[in-house]
Amino acid sequence: MRYYFDIFDGDHWARDDIGVDCAHDRGARYQAVLALTELARELLPFDGPEKELTVRVRLNDAVAFSVRLTFDTSFGPALTDSSVIERSDPRH
Template identity: 70%
Template sequence: MRYFFDIFDGDHWSRDELGVDCAHDMSARHQAVLALTELARELLPPDGSSMELVVRVRVAEATAFTVRLSFDTASGPALSDPAVMER
């Protein structure tokens, strides 16, 4: 079956027009997770800003499922107290 992997990069959607043949939904899920980890490696902000990355997996025009990664950094002593970083 042919699956299409639309990407949300935190700002806009990119529609997959080519797709990939996968044996079943679990294979497509694996491909989506791999794509999401590559996106995270390239796009996650180094300053710790919040971001959400999404891969929407379609079969034709119907959404089969989505894979989502939410990234956020919570403030703590290491981020607010320079003395902590010196230890």
């Protein structure tokens, strides 16, 4: 079966018109998770606001399922207190 992987980068959808042949939904899910981890490497902020990435998997025009990753940085002592950073750093 031919699956299509549309990508939402938090702002815009990019429609996949090429697709990938997979034997079943499990194989398509693996491909979607793999694509999502590659996107995360490129698009997740090192600091700053939250970011949501989604891969929507389609069979022709019917949505089969979606895989979503939400990234959020919560501020706390580890990000603002240098003594916490120094204690947690294995080089110290």
